[in-house]
Amino acid sequence: MPLKHAAERPDSGHFPFYRLLGRDFLFPFALLLVLDMLVMVPLVRAHHLPLGIGIALVILPKLVGVPWAGARVLRIAELHYRRHGADGIKTALLGALLAAVLVLLVSTVESIQTMIFTRSEQENVWTAPSLKYRFGYERETGRYTISGEIDFGITRDFRAFLEQNPGGRTLILNSPGGSIYEGRGLLRIVSDNGLDTHVEAECLSACVLAFLGGGRRTLAPDAGLGFHQYAVDYSKLKQTIPFYDPKREQAHDIALMRGIGVSEDFLERMFQQPHEGIWMPPHDVLAGAGIIRTGP
Structure with missing residues (x-):
């Protein structure tokens, strides 16, 4: 040329x-x-x-x-x-x-x-099947439950579960965490359906995202929420997302939590714990940060 x-x-x-x-x-x-x-x-x-x-x-x-x-x-x-x-x-x-x-x-x-x-x-177009999570629904109390990993497919499956079992008011979470992408999907479903969220045992890492979708967000006296840095799980290499950048995803979720009113002091501390450990703040810290919310 x-x-x-x-x-x-x-x-x-x-x-x-x-x-x-x-x-x-x-x-x-x-x-x-x-x-x-x-x-x-x-x-x-x-x-x-x-x-x-x-x-x-x-x-x-x-x-x-x-x-x-x-x-x-x-x-x-x-x-x-x-x-x-x-x-x-x-x-x-x-x-x-x-x-x-x-x-x-x-x-x-x-x-x-x-x-x-x-x-x-x-x-929610991910189609990989999973047996690592379970759903439940008590019609008398209007309580849904999710237990197990926040694994690929859970957002799609829980949406279908809600369509088959309408009328509930509260989602009980018990999970060690999992995919942050699916955690965000659950957050959106919980928020769109006007559900409250409650934890009776533990809700760690990606599970916290689902918890934050609740209108009212409460914990049992001995329950806890766990936070740590994101990381790639190489034991699940087939499900690992290429070019996944943990720091970029952390920044995404900091912005997401800031948008729902979580305090800046808490956001600065939230990802300080290395992935191998877990930070479980006291209930008063969670309440002061806006994570726990008992009012409408």
């Missing part, structure tokens, strides 16, 4: 190497990354853009932009070599081009993964 301006030819008096490098290499690749992170993924997360269109808009600009920018970089490298006769810059540019393509590939996969799992969390 020819460079049109005389100043860009190797036989001209001036060869603006750095300007061309910024315009034809750094700027296009940076723009493609920004489109993913700041435009496409947020639009899909906010339901302003259908998932299929979002994925297409992540992929298509790269199918056009990467070959164009790559051809320009190769042309710049060739012109620099013909002008100066040294191939060090040419080799460096080729290496930088390859690295940029790899970064874009990783960014593309991560963006698509984020879109899919966010929409799965919102629409």
